[in-house]
Amino acid sequence: EAPAAMRAVLEVPGVTGQEVLRLPCDAANAKDAVTGLVRRIITTGDPPVTSAFNVLDLGKVAELFAAWRRGLKGVPPYYAVKCNSNPALLGALAALGSRFDCASPAEMDAVLALGVTADRIIYANPCKPESHIAYAASVGVGVATFDSVEELRKIKRFHPGCKLLLRLKVPDAGDAARWDLGTKYGALEDEVAPLLLAAQSAGLAVWGVAFHVGSEVSRVGVYDAAVQAARTAFAAAAALGMPRMHVLDIGGGFAAASFKDACAVINAALARHFGDMPDVEVIGEPGRYFAETPFALAARVCASTGDDGFYGTLCCVQHGYVPRPVPVAAACHSAADQRGGETRHLSTVFGPTCDSLDVVVQGYPLPELGIGDWLVFHDVGAYTTELSCNFNGFSAAEM
Numbered sequence: 001e002a003p004a005a006m007r008a009v010l011e012v013p014g015v016t017g018q019e020v021l022r023l024p025c026d027a028a029n030a031k032d033a034v035t036g037l038v039r040r041i042i043t044t045g046d047p048p049v050t051s052a053f054n055v056l057d058l059g060k061v062a063e064l065f066a067a068w069r070r071g072l073k074g075v076p077p078y079y080a081v082k083c084n085s086n087p088a089l090l091g092a093l094a095a096l097g098s099r100f101d102c103a104s105p106a107e108m109d110a111v112l113a114l115g116v117t118a119d120r121i122i123y124a125n126p127c128k129p130e131s132h133i134a135y136a137a138s139v140g141v142g143v144a145t146f147d148s149v150e151e152l153r154k155i156k157r158f159h160p161g162c163k164l165l166l167r168l169k170v171p172d173a174g175d176a177a178r179w180d181l182g183t184k185y186g187a188l189e190d191e192v193a194p195l196l197l198a199a200q201s202a203g204l205a206v207w208g209v210a211f212h213v214g215s216e217v218s219r220v221g222v223y224d225a226a227v228q229a230a231r232t233a234f235a236a237a238a239a240l241g242m243p244r245m246h247v248l249d250i251g252g253g254f255a256a257a258s259f260k261d262a263c264a265v266i267n268a269a270l271a272r273h274f275g276d277m278p279d280v281e282v283i284g285e286p287g288r289y290f291a292e293t294p295f296a297l298a299a300r301v302c303a304s305t306g307d308d309g310f311y312g313t314l315c316c317v318q319h320g321y322v323p324r325p326v327p328v329a330a331a332c333h334s335a336a337d338q339r340g341g342e343t344r345h346l347s348t349v350f351g352p353t354c355d356s357l358d359v360v361v362q363g364y365p366l367p368e369l370g371i372g373d374w375l376v377f378h379d380v381g382a383y384t385t386e387l388s389c390n391f392n393g394f395s396a397a398e399m
């Protein structure tokens with residue numbers, strides 16, 4: 001449990017900078033407490049908010065970290081920075097002892113700037129520009145993934161001392177998760193031996209294998225097939241007479257809601273397929289698991305639109321996020337969220353750009369809202385601000 005003083009971080013862009021606030025709440029009522037915090041801020045005007053802002057619940061991050069440790073004992077998480085590179089989140093994770101999965105020099109810099117040492121970073125991008133590989137070498141990031149002969153050639157030239165993990169395509173994973181990463185990445189079963197041989201003849205060290213079952217996994221049983229495929233790759237390396245591999249990277253895909261079920265499958269699969277190799281170091285690369293639920297967005301009603309939307313933080317609606325906005329009234333209005341008995345209308349909430357596709361929800365029951373009222377969206381931390389753009393000159397809520 002995080003100390004109460006760490007419960008929430010609030011950043012109101014351009015007004016207050018970043019503030020750490022104490023929220024008297026526990027895990028069970030954290031979302032209500034965050035909504036209450038937004039209500040308090042907009043009704044007191046302290047700090048004076050005029051545009052969308054995010055609230056990061058650091059206590060939630062600490063809870064998730066503790067749950068990871070309990071669920072996947074001895075499996076260090078390498079947080080996937082691509083999911084949300086918010087500095088307060090990265091700082092909290094670093095303080096909790098997380099390691100990091102970086103896919104580019106910019107992500108490495110963000111993590112190194114926190115004082116995290118390069119040996120706690122994995123360069124988990126199977127397709128890397130040459131200049132990025134050279135950068136990884138220059139800052140001492142020494143473990144990377146690959147899934148092609150071309151990648152081996154580049155690594156041989158620009159980072160020959162790099163330790164490698166062969167990224168596998170997970171069999172039959174297409175429908176297991178919301179985002180199927182297997183269409184782009186991963187060696188097929190019959191490519192494994194040739195790639196291992198190619199690495200060996202290039203004099204490159206293959207430390208182990210990696211996989212990713214796809215982001216936001218719904219069919220958690222897929223982890224079993226993935227661990228089994230990894231074990232087959234370990235056997236292939238042994239059959240080729242290669243030095244013993246000793247790292248298994250189980251990737252990401254985890255969602256907080258199904259984490260326990262995923263852990264049960266993974267722990268059983270590790271016992272079944274790697275029970276005879278207790279020295280194998282198992283690592284993970286969770287992104288969404290740590291970033292999604294700790295963030296809430298407060299967006300202001302500024303016309304018949306909100307001031308954040310489809311091209312901003314709420315770009316996650318394009319990827320299946322189902323928003324359930326909580327209305328919060330501004331002081332100057334009859335309290336929309338206190339009109340409990342009042343009629344709710346099936347409403348459309350638009351984002352601020354001139355595009356009619358900029359729709360956040362449709363047919364959602366809301367009380368009548370006025371300019372200056374607010375909507376709070378919970379669980380908006382995964383692939384949101386990170387994917388947003390400045391279309392029409394509007395930017396996502398900062399922090």
Ligand code: PLP
Nearest residue numbers: 080215216252253285286287288
């Ligand atoms: N590792 C790699 C290589 C990825 O590409 C991703 C997401 O794209 C992640 C980890 C994080 O995945 P997730 O957010 O589903 O945990």
